[in-house]
Amino acid sequence: MEDIATAFPAVKILEHASLADYTHTKTGGPADYLAFPTNVQEAKSLLAYAHQLDLDVTVIGNASNLIVRDGGIRGLVMILTKFKTVTVDDVAHTVTAAAGAAMIEVTQVAQAHQLSGLEFAAGIPGSVGGAIFMNAGAYGGEIAAVATSAEILTPEGEVRTLNQAELDFGYRHSSIQDYHDIVLTATFSLTPGNGDQIQAQMDDFNARRAAKQPLDLPSCGSVFKRPTGHYTGQLIQEAGLQGLKWGGAQVSTKHAGFIVNIDHATATDYLELIHHIQQVIWQRDQVRLETEVRIIGEEPQA
Numbered sequence: 015m016e017d018i019a020t021a022f023p024a025v026k027i028l029e030h031a032s033l034a035d036y037t038h039t040k041t042g043g044p045a046d047y048l049a050f051p052t053n054v055q056e057a058k059s060l061l062a063y064a065h066q067l068d069l070d071v072t073v074i075g076n077a078s079n080l081i082v083r084d085g086g087i088r089g090l091v092m093i094l095t096k097f098k099t100v101t102v103d104d105v106a107h108t109v110t111a112a113a114g115a116a117m118i119e120v121t122q123v124a125q126a127h128q129l130s131g132l133e134f135a136a137g138i139p140g141s142v143g144g145a146i147f148m149n150a151g152a153y154g155g156e157i158a159a160v161a162t163s164a165e166i167l168t169p170e171g172e173v174r175t176l177n178q179a180e181l182d183f184g185y186r187h188s189s190i191q192d193y194h195d196i197v198l199t200a201t202f203s204l205t206p207g208n209g210d211q212i213q214a215q216m217d218d219f220n221a222r223r224a225a226k227q228p229l230d231l232p233s234c235g236s237v238f239k240r241p242t243g244h245y246t247g248q249l250i251q252e253a254g255l256q257g258l259k260w261g262g263a264q265v266s267t268k269h270a271g272f273i274v275n276i277d278h279a280t281a282t283d284y285l286e287l288i289h290h291i292q293q294v295i296w297q298r299d300q301v302r303l304e305t306e307v308r309i310i311g312e313e314p315q316a
């Protein structure tokens with residue numbers, strides 16, 4: 015059989031592509047094949063062909079919540095940021111967005127149509143697919159409150175629609191994590207509002223974000239989930255870990271829950287620093303810090 019890049023001449027497919035060029039941490043090893051399908055049919059055909067070749071398939075969005083180990087990812091990585099269509103039903107008050115659309119753009123479209131409910135996501139730098147996968151949230155809002163359905167491609171190549179119950183949202187969790195489905199589109203059910211008020215709320219959230227988060231440096235946002243009864247940033251600060259450097263990675267001096275890439279960090283720097291923080295906080299506070307960031311790929315060869 016032809017190799018996958020040769021078999022799909024119309025799809026952009028890079029071989030041995032550095033994923034550090036795509037991740038928000040600017041770290042990570044190469045993908046054997048990195049494909050940029052532009053529509054569902056292409057994604058479906060790539061998935062089927064990869065199965066025939068016995069290639070593993072990994073799907074990523076904006077790579078803003080991702081650490082790819084320095085050994086990279088074997089098989090096929092599909093990046094869906096070319097699926098971008100956003101449509102609005104002004105009668106039903108719904109917005110339907112393709113998986114690769116940026117959540118920030120979706121919130122702007124909703125605001126332009128005077129639809130309220132997505133303001134919390136105005137500064138979340140992920141894609142729609144990543145937001146559904148993670149049940150992204152901020153400032154008291156979360157995707158689970160507004161996402162009513164998602165169209166998915168199952169690992170078997172079937173396109174299905176999942177309703178809200180089937181998406182099984184929880185804290186930074188959805189059923190997509192359990193079944194390895196690929197999100198193709200999502201529909202958000204919103205409420206009519208006042209465009210100026212919606213914009214003011216989004217501006218306020220973004221100003222609060224800019225004041226507290228190190229947005230000028232590469233990072234993956236909050237590294238850890240919020241442990242019950244504690245604030246991660248506070249635990250890390252109190253343990254004296256804020257500002258700690260590990261290779262080119264550093265616990266942000268602006269927000270201790272973030273790890274920033276200050277000097278050509280590797281994924282290994284990130285992972286060792288994460289492990290160190292987890293160990294210190296466990297020994298000091300008996301609190302297990304679980305990562306919110308998704309860690310994928312292979313260890314580098316020794």
Ligand SMILES: Cc1cc2nc3c(=O)[nH]c(=O)nc-3n(C[C@H](O)[C@H](O)[C@H](O)COP(=O)(O)OP(=O)(O)OC[C@H]3O[C@@H](n4cnc5c(N)ncnc54)[C@H](O)[C@@H]3O)c2cc1C
Nearest residue numbers: 075076077078079140141143144145147150151152197235
């Ligand atoms: C500066 C900064 C601030 C952030 N602030 C927040 C915040 O306030 N709240 C918050 O919740 N998060 C925040 N994040 C984290 C991140 O933006 C979110 O988790 C976002 O939803 C991830 O989307 P993504 O497209 O980047 O996903 P990726 O990082 O590309 O992927 C994350 C996971 O989703 C899977 N995935 C992605 N797309 C699909 C798809 N179409 N189908 C199936 N699986 C898919 C991937 O396989 C991976 O396991 C922040 C990150 C940064 C860098």
